Amino acid sequence: MCPAVRTAELPEKVGVLVVGAGPTGLGAATRLHQHGLQDWLLIDKADEAGGLACTDETPEGFLFDMGGHVIFSHYQYFDELLDTAVGSGPDFWNTLQRVSYVWIKDRWVAYPFQNNISALPQEDQIRCLVGVAEAKVANAVAQGKPKDFDEWILRVMGSGIADLFMRPYNFKVWAYPTTAMQCEWLGERVATVDATRAITSVIQGKEDAGWGPNAVFRFPLEGGTGAIWKAVARLLPKDKQKYGEGYEIVSLDKDAKVATLTNGQSIQYDALISTIPLDITLRWLGQPKWADTxxxxxSHIIGIGIRGACPHGLKCWLYFPEDNCPFYRTTVFSHYAPKNCPAPNARLPTLCLGDGTETPGEQPQEGPYWSLMFEVSESELKPVNNATESFAGGSWAGVVRECVEGALATKLISAEDQIVSLYHRRLEHGYPTPSLARDGALEQALPWLRTAGIWSRGRFGSYKYEVGNQDHSLMLGVEAADNVLFGSKELTLTHPNIVNTKKNTELTYSAQTFLATHT
Known part of the structure; x- marks a missing residue:
């Protein structure tokens, strides 16, 4: 891009620069626009809005989100904004009951696992119940808080559930052991064990499902999760949004308040609301000690599109703690919306069968179609097979093949199933780990950045998984914008336990409400 074009497209100085058009950046931009501020700009290196909440489409027409995203909310503001952007009601959204299970011991156990041990073999039921009883006694006399996530599991659930499910499953999710993680983040994220309910469940042999904030959720009828955020972006002025590789920030000068872009231009700002991963920002600014903590x-997102009728009924997402598959979670993505798959009359060739047998020269056939989306975590402690893959004939290997093999081993698919689409994308920043040293670093780094006019917010901007869902992420941006302009409190950032306790109705997506409370 030539300098003349760059100068025409971007201002040399802006009041508020928002970096990243995921939920947090869009939340900030939405709030700035709602306040009537003119002097702001939103930039993103991607070609369109969405961030980690985007949706990809395969050449065959299957949609896959970047993980198991669903819409449930702790905020009225979030609900109203999405209804304004996408539309309200059944013409725009599917509303689904969460039907989730754990695949373990060659059977489905209802989620949450710790409330449904009655489905296990008898010897495992005994092992889990003894552990629950021992934990209840030990926790009654324990001194102080648990020192880490592993100790919390043992105190609350006992060694039986810990060894059978919690330890192996959480390592597959986080790619770090439970002993390396704190427990302050838990809140509503992990169900505890009610000993009476657990024993009653075993005696009566009944499922005890439905726990959690997302027991009912909604999902857009078209376009996947990414369509939501593209719709939110359309509510904002086009001239305030810039997308593409040229708009990636490559360095920051915090003293001069200047961001330098890959297209060679620099932008001076008064305030920067950044969703760039905090570890990257800190290294740019010469703080590797904080970054290293x-x-x-x-995250690897793998998707398969399959010809035929889905055999999994109303199942939504499923958990896999054992080592017979590389994925920790699978979403029956076709269940969320019919348009997540091609139309039934679309004619597609078979790439391979469920047992991996390739089918060269296969003639295209019609559907119907269904799909599965797998999530695989990776870290230096948990490497992933990154062998080169080819999806359209020839050999294919690596984590995609391992996921297909794992799907067969866990009875998600059959050997005869016809796979018509294969998808894979790796996200370098997938999960922010609630490590033991995290809070100490955040308590120093975020205020330090704030004194330099940088509000680092979002799933990775503020590194708080406990407020990393889409609703939290949006509100981190909204509240950051209010803090920039008015010094308002950022409740979501500073008090995760409060915002996760009840519906937050103080902020609404309404200019009239704003004017009434700020005049």
């Missing part, structure tokens, strides 16, 4: 895992 922040851990993250990478």
């Amino acid at each position: 922040l851990s993250h895992s990478s």
Whole structure:
């Protein structure tokens, strides 16, 4: 891009620069626009809005999100904004009951696992119940808080559930051992064990499902999760948004308040709301010590499109703690919306069968179609097979093949199933790890950046997984914008336990409400 074009497209100085058009950046931009501020700009290195909440489409027409995203909310503001952007009601959204299971011991156990041990073999039921009883006694006399996530599991659930499910499953999710993680982040994220309910469940042999904030969720009828955020972006002025590789920030000068882009231009700002991963920002600014205390895992998203009728009924997402597959979670993505798959009359060739047998020269056939989306974590402690893959004939290997083999081993698919689409994408920053040293680093780094006019916010901008869902992420941006302009409190950032306790109705997506409270 030539200098003349760069100068025409971007201002040399802007009041508020927002970096990243995921939920947090869009939340910040939405709030700035709602306040009537004119002097702001949103930039993103991707070609369109969405960030980690985007959706990809395969050449065959299957949609896959970047993980198991669903819409449930702790905020009225979030609900109103999404209804304004996408539309309200059944013409725009599917509303689904969460139907989740754990595949273990060659059977489905209802989620949460710790409330449904009655489905296990008898010897495992005994092992788990003895552990629950021992934990209840030990926790009654324990001194102080658990020192890490592993000790929390043992105190709350006992060694039986810890060894059978919690330890192996959480290592597959986080790619770090539970002994390396703190437990302050837990809140509503992990169900505890009610000993009475656990024993009653075993005696009566009944499922005890439905726990959690997302027991009912909604999902857009078209376009996957990414369509939500593209719709939110359309509510904002086009001239305030810049997308593409040229708009990636490559360095920051915090003293001069200047961001330098890959297209060679620099932008001076008064305030920067950044969703760039905090560890990257800190290294740019000469703070490797803080950066090195922040851990993250990478995520591999693998999708398969299959011809035929889905055999999994109303199942939504499923958990896999054992080592017979590389994935920790699978989403029956076709269940969320019919348009996540090609139309039934679309004619597609078979790439391979469920047992991996390739089918060269296979003639295209019609559907119907269904799909599965797998998530695999990666870290230096948990490497992933990154062998080169080819999806359209020839040999294919690596984590994609391992996921297909794992799907067969866990009875998600059959050997005869016709796979018509294969998808794979790696996200370097997938999960921000609640490591033991995280909070100490955040308590120093975030205020230090704030004194330099940098609000580092979002799933990785503020590195708090406990407020890393889409609703939290949006509100981190909204509240950051209010803090920039008015010094308002950032409740989501500073008090995760409060915002996760009840619906937050103080902020609404309404200019009238804003004017009434700020005049």
